[in-house]
Amino acid sequence: MKKQTAALGLSLMLAVSGILGGCSGSSENAKAPETSAAAKQEAGEQNASEAKQGESSKPEDAGSGEVVTFKMVGNNSSALSTEAAKKIAALIEEKSGGSLKPELYLEGQLGDNDEDLCTGLSEGNYEMLLNAEMLFNWAVPDWMELFNMAFIFENQAHLQKFWQSEMGADLSDKLIEKYGVRAYIDTIALRGPRYLTANKEIKSVDDMQGVKLRTPNNPGVIASWQATGANVTPVAWGELFGALQSGIVNAQENPLANIDQAGLFQVQTHLMQTEHQYTNYFMYFNDAWYQTLTPDQQKIIGEAIDEGFVWHNEQVNAEDEKFLDSFTEKGMTLIPKDQIDIQSFKDKIIPTLLEENKNLYPEGAYDKIQALKD
Secondary structure (H helix, E strand, O other), X not given: XXXXXXXXXXXXXXXXXXXXXXXXXXXXXXXXXOOOHHHHHHHHHHHHHHOOXXXXXXXXXXXXXXXXXXXXXXXXXXXXXXXXXXXXXXXXXXXOOOOEEEEEXXXXXXOOOHHHHHHHHHOOOOOEEEEOOHHHHHHOHHHHHHHOOOOOOOOHHHHHHHHOOHHHHHHHHHHHHHHOEEEEXXXXXXXOOEEEEEOOOOOOHHHHOOOEEEEOOOHHHHHHHHOOOOEEXXXXXXXXXXXXXXXXXXXXXXXXXXXXXXXXXXXXXXXXXOOOOOOEEEEEEEHHHHOOOOHHHHHHHHHHHHHHHXXXXXXXXXXXXXXXXXXXXXXXXXXXXXHOOHXXXXXXXXXXXXXXXXXXXXXXXXXXXXXXXX
């Protein structure tokens, strides 16, 4: 899908859910729409001030004691994230005593295309959106391209710590400036990490030589695995099972939920607990609308998101444990992380990508991210 070229002339190649296509809500090749901060601010303010009662909140409603009605939108990119959003909506209404009333459009009722949904939020067509990283891909492509590097984050806590840091706040500010959209970054909805599967055991980077590996069509992901010596072949998500079955490729990498959904345990014998990439969903706001809320209302919404996303993250991790048990019961051999020389992968991937992208990645960003590790 193609849109207009991005502001400042940037044309972005995007990955999936988020970063990675075929396993997230994000488009692989979507481009940022033409925009300007002033235009988005004006559009958001006009929508906020002209919205009809029962469709969208009026700015004066936020401080008047009247019911503030607003739309919370999503495209059901994952069942757990959608359920978390429903919990968040219920908590908002409960904590506010009914004075904040979300109207839910979380299952694609207003569209299922991430690019269109993100544009609609920026333009003020609705007030809240559950989505992956697409808006950040538009606003800060240099940073998000760095996020496509395998093994850049050590674990889920490391990713959350990044977004809670000054770096995360700076990126959030740039998103507001460029698109009039605010991301809630105090708590994020974590997705399960990505695992490597193959028809043989892989315990070090040397075992990647000659492996025919499927990846999403994302430059950073492709470059990461090419650096290991694998023969990387992008394959569309819907064609992956057949490609593995026929031998066009003999390995792939995905979160456990996607491996289960596609039945890849039927055509792969080994599951490697590499946990090489972490991604997440955000709750986004149209910032012009958000600024009409009182501090107490903003606090209520934030607390509800915190509770809903904590629940989500607990469910994701519990579900991953069940998937691991299920895959081994179905005959897959699990190679646990402590039996894999993860450092050998890092030693090949990280220096290669840092050198190849030294003019793309933000200066010093990689080292700053690593400094956040516990």
